[in-house]
Amino acid sequence: PGAGARRRRRRPGRPAAGPGPALDPPLRGVVHAAMHLDDAPLAELDDERFRAVLAPKLGGAVVLDELTRDLDLDLFLLHSSVSALVGNPRQAPYAAANLFLEALVRQRRARGLPGTAVAWGVLGEAGYVARNGLAPAMAAAGLAAIGTGEALAALDEVVGA
Known part of the structure; x- marks a missing residue:
């Protein structure tokens, strides 16, 4: 009875292990608040640095979406950033990852699934x-x-x- 919170961590780049054991009570919501920054002009970022910024936010959201599509969630909340809307010349991959979150929420809603992205x-x-x-x-x-x-x-x- 009641609500509780469980925190799970997964290293970016590792495949999802699957939904895992059934939870009691069942999972009702997901909150994703990952963030990694590497402030630098885009021209200075190599693929490794760019992907290191994308992985926690974008990769984590993809995994959570995949693992919860068949669950009856009340909440799928992604913490985004205003950088998705206005950009930041020293945070291009961070802005891109946040813009992806906005698109993922639109896609989830189009499938009839819950989804909210808050652009802080x-x-x-x-x-x-x-x-x-x-x-x-x-x-x-x-x-x-x-x-x-x-x-x-x-x-x-x-x-x-």
Whole structure:
């Protein structure tokens, strides 16, 4: 009874092992929040660096989609980034991976499956920006950060919690 959370990790590039044993209670939702950055101009990125950025976000989403297509999920939530919409000259593979998430959600919905991608902007109190002290630089560039409370409230509204 009730809700719970289980976290599973899989190394990018490894094949999925299959759905695994039945869960009790059954799996009702998936949240995918992988991220890897390699800030550099596109011309400086070789295939290995480009793929290293794509693998966690794009590869993970593909595996989760494949493993859950036949499950009766209430939620398939992908954490995307506003970079998918506006780009970033030093984060081309990251923007591409996030744009892929948006397309995957459209594809899932076309098949009648749940899917939501939240294109986050600058989260100032948690995550990469906060850990690396980037909020002031982002603000100077005109990108206002949102707080954790505001982000969680928005997420509740988006997923209908």
